[in-house]
Amino acid sequence: MTINFKSLCNEYVQGVNPYIPGKPISELQRELGLTRISKLASNENPLGCSPIAVEAMQKAALDIARYPDGNSYQLRDALAEFWKVRSNQILLGNGSNEVLELIARTFAGSGDEIIFSQYAFAVYEISTQLVGATPIKVPAKGFAHDLEAMASAITDNTKIIYIANPNNPTGTVFDQSVWNEFIVKVPKNVLVVVDEAYIEYAQAKMVNDYPDVMQDLESYPNILITRTFSKAYGLAGLRIGALIAQSEVIDLIQRVREPFNVNAMAQAGALAALQDQAFIKQSIVLNNQGMQQIEDFLNEKGINFIESYGNFITARFKNASQLNQELLKEGVIVRPQAGYGMTDYLRISIGSETENQHFIEALTKLA
Numbered sequence: 562m563t564i565n566f567k568s569l570c571n572e573y574v575q576g577v578n579p580y581i582p583g584k585p586i587s588e589l590q591r592e593l594g595l596t597r598i599s600k601l602a603s604n605e606n607p608l609g610c611s612p613i614a615v616e617a618m619q620k621a622a623l624d625i626a627r628y629p630d631g632n633s634y635q636l637r638d639a640l641a642e643f644w645k646v647r648s649n650q651i652l653l654g655n656g657s658n659e660v661l662e663l664i665a666r667t668f669a670g671s672g673d674e675i676i677f678s679q680y681a682f683a684v685y686e687i688s689t690q691l692v693g694a695t696p697i698k699v700p701a702k703g704f705a706h707d708l709e710a711m712a713s714a715i716t717d718n719t720k721i722i723y724i725a726n727p728n729n730p731t732g733t734v735f736d737q738s739v740w741n742e743f744i745v746k747v748p749k750n751v752l753v754v755v756d757e758a759y760i761e762y763a764q765a766k767m768v769n770d771y772p773d774v775m776q777d778l779e780s781y782p783n784i785l786i787t788r789t790f791s792k793a794y795g796l797a798g799l800r801i802g803a804l805i806a807q808s809e810v811i812d813l814i815q816r817v818r819e820p821f822n823v824n825a826m827a828q829a830g831a832l833a834a835l836q837d838q839a840f841i842k843q844s845i846v847l848n849n850q851g852m853q854q855i856e857d858f859l860n861e862k863g864i865n866f867i868e869s870y871g872n873f874i875t876a877r878f879k880n881a882s883q884l885n886q887e888l889l890k891e892g893v894i895v896r897p898q899a900g901y902g903m904t905d906y907l908r909i910s911i912g913s914e915t916e917n918q919h920f921i922e923a924l925t926k927l928a
């Protein structure tokens with residue numbers, strides 16, 4: 562007897578377009594047997610992570626037979642001090658990806674609407690679909706979020722608005738004045754999730770213009786902020802991210818969160834990494850230099866790109882899909898953007914000088 566598993570599957574899950582991650586280095590090695598590979602596909606930190614974090618994780622490994630602290634007490638305490646909020650305003654997740662999904666699972670369901678921008682991080686749509694809510698995709702302005710149009714898209718059914726600043730995959734940002742105009746328009750019963758995965762890079766570039774959303778948490782209790790240790794902190798493989806919100810919001814999401822969702826190594830690594838702000842500064846300097854290196858090259862070649870405030874740059878190519886395949890053969894992994902409806906675009910993460918050079922050489926050879 563053949564079983565129709567699809568008919569057994571939750572109808573919301575049937576409709577999900579699976580997330581397509583960047584190609585792992587080991588996969589390309591297996592496929593093509595290459596020795597020189599530069600992965601510029603997942604916006605990781607080319608510097609690695611803080612050596613202090615590595616040491617803390619090595620120490621934590623010695624006690625790995627024990628379950629982790631399910632409340633991540635020490636780390637939440639340290640983050641509360643760092644962000645100047647109370648520790649009961651912080652919830653941690655297995656990457657900020659989990660946090661983004663937990664928000665939808667806690668607050669939205671069938672009949673609710675979730676708003677996000679046309680070119681927005683894929684997880685917003687997946688989280689919406691998984692809870693059977695209706696995605697409302699608001700056309701982008703250029704490639705950036707159109708916050709005015711997003712506010713106008715709010716209806717009585719709107720539960721959540723997901724906004725990334727800077728945005729992935731476009732690298733665009735909105736500034737303090739645009740944010741101020743937007744947040745006053747949002748009814749208090751609509752949750753505004755501001756995903757600040759790339760904040761460290763944008764803040765360094767925009768200085769005082771980068772919106773201080775955290776400061777608005779008390780005046781606008783419907784604000785939820787997500788942060789991650791995967792980007793500037795260089796701990797993507799560890800899977801740890803955070804939510805900062807009102808304690809009542811955190812308390813509700815705690816009911817949905819799996820008790821040990823943040824493992825012991827992640828807690829130890831993140832706690833140590835937080836102490837090493839010199840590493841973050843170093844990562845930003847390297848990113849600025851790498852961004853300049855890639856921008857100079859693209860300008861020289863006359864290749865259009867979207868100005869980015871993150872650790873990646875999205876550029877337009879004639880045959881993006883074919884070029885992606887050819888770059889893979891040269892050992893360079895970038896990220897095609899067809900899944901976002903940007904068929905002519907490739908997103909290139911900023912790597913080390915040598916990795917960027919590898920991309921430049923490969924493209925020069927191919928183009």
Ligand SMILES: Cc1ncc(COP(=O)(O)O)c(C=O)c1O
Nearest residue numbers: 656657658682729758789791802
């Ligand atoms: C805008 C944005 N938000 C969230 C994430 C998720 O990061 P993580 O789950 O590693 O914290 C990413 C990852 O690429 C991202 O680009």
